[in-house]
Amino acid sequence: MQSKIRFVFAVLAVMLVLVGGISAQEPTTLSMWYHGAGNEVERTILLGIIEDFNASQSDWVISLEEFPQISYNESVTAAAVAGNLPDIIDVDGPVMPGWAWAGYLAPLSLPEGTLDNFLPGAIGMWDDQVYSVGLWDAAVAVFARRSVLEANGIRIPTLDEPWTGEEFDAALVTLQETGEFEYAFDPGMAWTGEWYPYAFSPLLQSFGADLIDRSTYLTAENVLNGEAAVAWGEWWQSLFARGLAPLTQDGADRDTGFIDGRYALQWNGNWAALAALEAFGDDLLFLPAPDFGGGSTIGAASWQFGVSASSEHQDGANAFIAFALQDEYLAAFSNGIGLIPATSTAAAMTENYAPGGALEIFFELSLQQAVLRPPTPAYANIALAFEKAAADIANGADVQDALDEAVDTIDADIEANNGYGFGG
Numbered sequence: 001m002q003s004k005i006r007f008v009f010a011v012l013a014v015m016l017v018l019v020g021g022i023s024a025q026e027p028t029t030l031s032m033w034y035h036g037a038g039n040e041v042e043r044t045i046l047l048g049i050i051e052d053f054n055a056s057q058s059d060w061v062i063s064l065e066e067f068p069q070i071s072y073n074e075s076v077t078a079a080a081v082a083g084n085l086p087d088i089i090d091v092d093g094p095v096m097p098g099w100a101w102a103g104y105l106a107p108l109s110l111p112e113g114t115l116d117n118f119l120p121g122a123i124g125m126w127d128d129q130v131y132s133v134g135l136w137d138a139a140v141a142v143f144a145r146r147s148v149l150e151a152n153g154i155r156i157p158t159l160d161e162p163w164t165g166e167e168f169d170a171a172l173v174t175l176q177e178t179g180e181f182e183y184a185f186d187p188g189m190a191w192t193g194e195w196y197p198y199a200f201s202p203l204l205q206s207f208g209a210d211l212i213d214r215s216t217y218l219t220a221e222n223v224l225n226g227e228a229a230v231a232w233g234e235w236w237q238s239l240f241a242r243g244l245a246p247l248t249q250d251g252a253d254r255d256t257g258f259i260d261g262r263y264a265l266q267w268n269g270n271w272a273a274l275a276a277l278e279a280f281g282d283d284l285l286f287l288p289a290p291d292f293g294g295g296s297t298i299g300a301a302s303w304q305f306g307v308s309a310s311s312e313h314q315d316g317a318n319a320f321i322a323f324a325l326q327d328e329y330l331a332a333f334s335n336g337i338g339l340i341p342a343t344s345t346a347a348a349m350t351e352n353y354a355p356g357g358a359l360e361i362f363f364e365l366s367l368q369q370a371v372l373r374p375p376t377p378a379y380a381n382i383a384l385a386f387e388k389a390a391a392d393i394a395n396g397a398d399v400q401d402a403l404d405e406a407v408d409t410i411d412a413d414i415e416a417n418n419g420y421g422f423g424g
Contacts, residue, residue, distance in 0.1 A: 027060055029060075029061050042333070043066065044336075056323065060320065073092070080102065085310050087311040088305060088306070089105065089305070091304055094197075094373040094375075094379050095380065096375075098379060100126040100127070105307065108131060108306070121137040121300030121302070122136065135333050136302055136303075136339035137301065141365060148264060152175060157290075163287075165235075180264075183257075184265060185245045186249075189249055198299040199269075209223060209231075211373070218423050225404050230399050247395065258276065270359055273352075274338050288369065300372050305321045328346075330346035340366050
């Protein structure tokens with residue numbers, strides 16, 4: 001009898017050891033790639049979110065790997081080819097449809113209602129599904145000084161009543177003729193790459209044109225090279241031909257030219273707003289884009305988080321993204337790096353974007369006027385073709401020829417890729 005009792009206790013002891021081993025099982029590590037290597041403020045905030053998530057549960061641990069932004073997309077593409085994508089992917093909003101179409105990303109699976117209060121530009125949609133979501137958005141505006149506009153009798157536009165195209169052009173001429181500024185307007189020619197479609201294509205859209213026919217996403221013909229687009233191109237070219245804007249500039253001129261008083265107006269984003277506020281205080285204005293007839297529009301969508309389609313732990317990756325979307329974290333990024341919180345409730349928690357805050361207008365600009373760059377896998381090629389056309393036109397190329405060339409490049413790429421999933 002005693003031997004049986006000892007046997008039973010031995011079995012129970014083994015079971016307890018096994019159960020204890022199971023309960024103490026190590027959490028699963030989730031890999032995460034991030035584009036912001038070198039941005040210490042942004043990195044610190046992200047590491048804080050990761051630390052909080054790791055401490056909030058025992059199933060998952062996030063392991064972060066950082067990349068320089070300039071080489072990040074190439075690293076993701078190479079990893080996809082090699083079958084080595086991480087569980088969680090940082091993705092630029094306009095790039096996301098291409099990565100989803102290529103099979104890099106899986107649709108997100110977030111708790112119902114998670115995105116109800118989010119800015120549209122912070123939600124990455126492809127094929128009617130959400131593939132990515134951002135903790136912030138970005139918006140551009142015309143930076144101006146109230147004292148300069150009032151001294152020259154120039155109306156101060158509002159969100160409800162922006163400058164017309166004619167008013168804006170007349171204001172530039174007036175400011176240039178004062179002789180007080182090197183240039184009336186700084187559109188930002190020191191910046192290349194994504195700045196062109198993000199910052200300049202909304203001006204094209206305001207003329208009534210676009211980068212692609214959004215009814216089909218199969219062609220840019222008669223949209224990027226039609227009458228409205230040519231009108232934009234002629235105006236764009238005239239900015240430089242008339243000496244109203246600098247055709248070339250270095251990075252230092254871009255960063256300090258408006259603050260130093262060499263540029264009367266500047267087309268810039270909310271990420272540059274705090275430095276300008278420090279220089280000008282209450283004299284500084286952030287004005288909506290002019291309306292050239294098709295509405296006052298700006299770009300939308302910044303960096304977002306997605307889940308790798310090849311991840312074996314998509315439930316954990318989605319759990320982290322849902323955790324990171326809390327308002328306190330959206331507000332922390334805004335307070336830390338000046339970008340627009342993705343929700344109104346997070347904005348209310350910030351110093352600058354809360355009602356009455358110095359940058360409140362940027363939230364409204366993003367909410368009311370932002371237009372996504374074309375959500376199509378063809379976008380990467382569209383962006384390059386438009387950048388080349390806009391640069392060529394600025395440098396004096398024939399407007400129609402430059403736009404026709406861009407259309408030919410875009411349409412050939414779409415045809416070569418069987419429409420990128422559009423058109424059946």
